[in-house]
Amino acid sequence: MPRRRTTVALIALAMAGTVGLSACGAGSDQGGGRELTWYTNPDGAVTEAGKANQAILAKMCTDEAKGEYTIRTQSLPRDASEQRQQLLRRLAAGDPGTDLMSMDPVFVAEFAEAGFLAEVPQEHRQPLTQDAVASILEVSTWKDRLIGAPMWANTQLLWYRKSVAEKAGLDMSKPVTWDQVIDAAKKTDTTVGVQARRYEGYSVWINALVEGAGGQIVKNPEATGEDLQLGIADPAGKEAARIIRKVADTGVAGPAMSSTNEETSLNTFTGADSGFMLNWPYVWASPQMAKIKNDVAWTRYPQTVAGQESKPPLGGIVLGVNAKSDNAGAAWKAVRCITSKEHQIQYMLGTGNPAANKAAYDDARIRKEFPMADQLRTSLDGGAPRPVTQYYGDVSTALQRVFSPPNEITDKTPSEADSLIHEVLNGEALL
Amino acid sequence: MSTVADTQSRAGGRPGKKVLSDRAKGERKLGWLLAGPAFIIMVGVTAWPILQAAWTSLFNYRLTDPSAREFVGLQNYATALSDPLFWRAMGVTVGITLVTVVVELVLGFIIAMVMHRIVFPRKALRTIVLIPYSIITVVSAFAWYFGFAVDTGFANHWLNFFTFGVWEKTFDWFGSQLPALIVICLSEIWKTTPFMSLLLLAGLAQVDSSMEEAAKVDGATFGQRLTKVVLPNMKPAIMVALLFRTLDAFRIFDNIQIMTGGSQGTSSLSVLAYNATINRVQIGMGSALSVILFLCVVLIALVFIKVFKVDLAEGRS
Numbered sequence A: 001m002p003r004r005r006t007t008v009a010l011i012a013l014a015m016a017g018t019v020g021l022s023a024c025g026a027g028s029d030q031g032g033g034r035e036l037t038w039y040t041n042p043d044g045a046v047t048e049a050g051k052a053n054q055a056i057l058a059k060m061c062t063d064e065a066k067g068e069y070t071i072r073t074q075s076l077p078r079d080a081s082e083q084r085q086q087l088l089r090r091l092a093a094g095d096p097g098t099d100l101m102s103m104d105p106v107f108v109a110e111f112a113e114a115g116f117l118a119e120v121p122q123e124h125r126q127p128l129t130q131d132a133v134a135s136i137l138e139v140s141t142w143k144d145r146l147i148g149a150p151m152w153a154n155t156q157l158l159w160y161r162k163s164v165a166e167k168a169g170l171d172m173s174k175p176v177t178w179d180q181v182i183d184a185a186k187k188t189d190t191t192v193g194v195q196a197r198r199y200e201g202y203s204v205w206i207n208a209l210v211e212g213a214g215g216q217i218v219k220n221p222e223a224t225g226e227d228l229q230l231g232i233a234d235p236a237g238k239e240a241a242r243i244i245r246k247v248a249d250t251g252v253a254g255p256a257m258s259s260t261n262e263e264t265s266l267n268t269f270t271g272a273d274s275g276f277m278l279n280w281p282y283v284w285a286s287p288q289m290a291k292i293k294n295d296v297a298w299t300r301y302p303q304t305v306a307g308q309e310s311k312p313p314l315g316g317i318v319l320g321v322n323a324k325s326d327n328a329g330a331a332w333k334a335v336r337c338i339t340s341k342e343h344q345i346q347y348m349l350g351t352g353n354p355a356a357n358k359a360a361y362d363d364a365r366i367r368k369e370f371p372m373a374d375q376l377r378t379s380l381d382g383g384a385p386r387p388v389t390q391y392y393g394d395v396s397t398a399l400q401r402v403f404s405p406p407n408e409i410t411d412k413t414p415s416e417a418d419s420l421i422h423e424v425l426n427g428e429a430l431l
Numbered sequence B: 001m002s003t004v005a006d007t008q009s010r011a012g013g014r015p016g017k018k019v020l021s022d023r024a025k026g027e028r029k030l031g032w033l034l035a036g037p038a039f040i041i042m043v044g045v046t047a048w049p050i051l052q053a054a055w056t057s058l059f060n061y062r063l064t065d066p067s068a069r070e071f072v073g074l075q076n077y078a079t080a081l082s083d084p085l086f087w088r089a090m091g092v093t094v095g096i097t098l099v100t101v102v103v104e105l106v107l108g109f110i111i112a113m114v115m116h117r118i119v120f121p122r123k124a125l126r127t128i129v130l131i132p133y134s135i136i137t138v139v140s141a142f143a144w145y146f147g148f149a150v151d152t153g154f155a156n157h158w159l160n161f162f163t164f165g166v167w168e169k170t171f172d173w174f175g176s177q178l179p180a181l182i183v184i185c186l187s188e189i190w191k192t193t194p195f196m197s198l199l200l201l202a203g204l205a206q207v208d209s210s211m212e213e214a215a216k217v218d219g220a221t222f223g224q225r226l227t228k229v230v231l232p233n234m235k236p237a238i239m240v241a242l243l244f245r246t247l248d249a250f251r252i253f254d255n256i257q258i259m260t261g262g263s264q265g266t267s268s269l270s271v272l273a274y275n276a277t278i279n280r281v282q283i284g285m286g287s288a289l290s291v292i293l294f295l296c297v298v299l300i301a302l303v304f305i306k307v308f309k310v311d312l313a314e315g316r317s
Helices: A002-026 A054-064 A080-092 A105-113 A122-129 A134-139 A162-168 A178-188 A200-212 A235-250 A262-270 A281-285 A328-338 A341-351 A358-362 A364-369 A373-382 A392-402 A413-425 B002-012 B022-056 B075-081 B084-117 B122-134 B137-148 B155-162 B177-206 B209-217 B222-233 B235-250 B254-259 B269-279 B283-307
Strands: A034-040 A069-075 A100-103 A149-155 A157-161 A191-193 A274-279 A296-299 A314-321 B059-062 B065-071
Touching (some): A034 A054, A034 A328, A054 A069, A054 A328, A069 A328, A080 A105, A080 B269, A100 A105, A100 A328, A105 A134, A122 A149, A122 A328, A134 A149, A134 A314, A134 A373, A149 A341, A149 A373, A157 A373, A162 A178, A162 A274, A162 A296, A178 A235, A200 A392, A235 A413, A262 A274, A262 A281, A314 A328, A341 A358, A341 A364, A358 A364, A358 A373, A392 A413, A392 B269, B022 B283, B075 B283, B084 B122, B084 B177, B084 B235, B084 B269, B122 B177, B137 B155, B137 B177, B137 B254, B177 B235, B177 B254, B209 B222, B222 B235, B254 B269, B269 B283
Parallel strands (some): A034 A069, A034 A100, A191 A274
Antiparallel strands (some): A100 A314, A149 A314, A157 A296, B059 B065
């Protein structure tokens, strides 16, 4: 015990030294100049004025804070699962040096349930949530407590080549179904870009299909362990399995369907013989898209069941503050600055990631650069998030495992997923 | 320590307990003084985490739910050992280990022979052979992944060219178990054969060339010289090389993680342990899997040392 105390004292001493040194380095007055560390997901380089990525937002907010705080960004890995791992390790270790985090919405429930995240203080709630897309607010909340601040909200659109849709005789002015899209691609010998690698993007697809058929993967999200009720084996889950298998069997997803992710489907879509693609709006601003933009159009995510409104996938980034942060007060002020409407607009212009603030879509700059702005807003409003449960990581990994590879899915796959998830949650199976 | 004692008793020629001379006592003391600090540090950095893992493996403990931590005894081991996924991973791990070690041994031996005999350009050749080994495993795994992927790869194009169009250009190497394992093994072999050949080269250098010449004078063919003179004389080196590589190959992780992430039935034991510990933060189950992996490695080492009588010190004598 005395030894541990000595160690703690030594570490504390060392840290005090570092803080003192960095304060001197910043040349700020005593008490002010708190340094906030913001863990960001990679979002590309931005050079043009009036546009921003997270690093630029950090700089702008540092300037606006006039010495009250400075924000230093740290980049997380590209892959969502790896981002979760890295944040989780820091949070579980109680790292006080992690102040702000850019989180995929599906992490929120798990982190919040573990007590890793600070609740949004009362005075910041209204400004942080007004005009926010309803679905992203839903995932920022856990057990009726607002845990995160919506920064941007993502949704997938059905991107298509106008020439191909015309050739296939598909009327894109009306809602289309998955079967229609697959058949059209088959008929014209073109591709449908999907994400079916064993990773988070595959869960996004499965969830959207299930929700589109009126089902839910998790029926009672706030339940614990054995009480969790799953809906994956319901008819909606079977319909989802049928569609994925159909995509695999018809070969429209290309030769390496089990290796597809957002990037590969974008490459397929911008290459020869492409027809359709399900992807996030960032693709519009990507360099590959520039050469075919004239032939590209977009519409709402396809319906799982004809006549039943589709539920486009939802993603995005929610900003959270570490419960163990020494600078929580300053961190929430920084969140306010980062997520202001103007900053969300500049961020959307810089990265192509849609703003979480609905008012941003009426801005002239956004309407000029994003002709699909209205479609994005309706998709976001009508979208369905992935299950908001503290066990989401396990649920998602189990789904991906059972649904891989897509060409071996049968009508038994959903019930296999159901039993695997239950076994895993009861500690009776490995993942 | 036991090796030292054995040698001493053998040298003394008297079995059983014996009274140590002052000199032997002094040497033993000096030995402890010299090696003791390193020994203590070794115990601190290796034994402590192993014991800690063994202890944690008896709990149901999830990092995101520390309050629910409970003692479950051997439950985690029972769950792991009764799960078909575990045995599939064990099968994959053993399969990869056998295939890669055997191929590496043969290739490594050929390369070692070439390096041993070639006089010019000896240094350049040895450097070139070592290049794959100097590349970080993650980097080489990415290189092999990109080489075989459908969109970026060249492998399919070459196979298509050399089979006169029979091989499909769009063959998905990572879409099913066997092809994925083949690429994983190829990458592993490419990366670690140099290590094997280096150890074997050291063994080759120890074979007395006069013995080989004598066999040659007596009219032994190349095959006879190899099997009767060279191989028996470098057995210790071969066994040490095999031991090192088997232990290493059994813990395979990087190649699988990069290329398939463990999908299509390519998970190894290390990938399972990683998923439980790092991805699911199920520290209890992850520790149980790590302990099982550790026991497997200990077993391999024991089999090599006790059954095949590998003497790690013999390489020097």
